[in-house]
Amino acid sequence: MNQTTDRIVRCSDCGTKNKIPENIVSSMAKCGKCHAKLELTDTKNDTAGNYTLRCMACKTRNRVPAGKIDSRPVCGKCSAVLPTGELFKPQPVMVTDSNFDEMVLNSPLPVLLFCWAPWCPTCGTVAPVIDEFAGESKGKIRVGKINIDANRMIASKFNILSVPYLFIFDNGQLKESLPGGLQKHTIMMKMAQYL
16 A cells, blocks of 8 residues: 655745645645645755845854754754745835835845835836746745835835846845846846855
């Protein structure tokens, strides 16, 4: 008698744990809550099954296997509990003057911040590219959007005079400023060095 074993797979869209039999065809596996397609990779041998999180206590980058996300992983340097819940937050996040420090400077993931304004026609063209990139990079990069008309403190602090504008932050520091709209491939290449 063949006995199949089940495995637990976390949905990359909503974070729900799903019980999946080993013999299920990967193209058929869907989340029981949001019905998104589940990634059924072998996380023991696949580096794509790893997440990299920055410890909020000592700022050390830690690699966490996907299979260990639910076991309260700790920092390899200072033993602080890593903020694994940050991996499954919906993206893009809306950034404001009041939550900028929390969402951007204190993020355990590298941040791509898209600055836009409602009156800007180019921003409307670039926004779908940013949204698509946000969906594809979930769990690896935090993508945020900030309306500079409604958030004048951040616009002033970073001297944003035109939009669209992209900023890359890592470890609480501004790493790059990118004026204008960029193609998704160019954004991926810019962000690759921070993963």
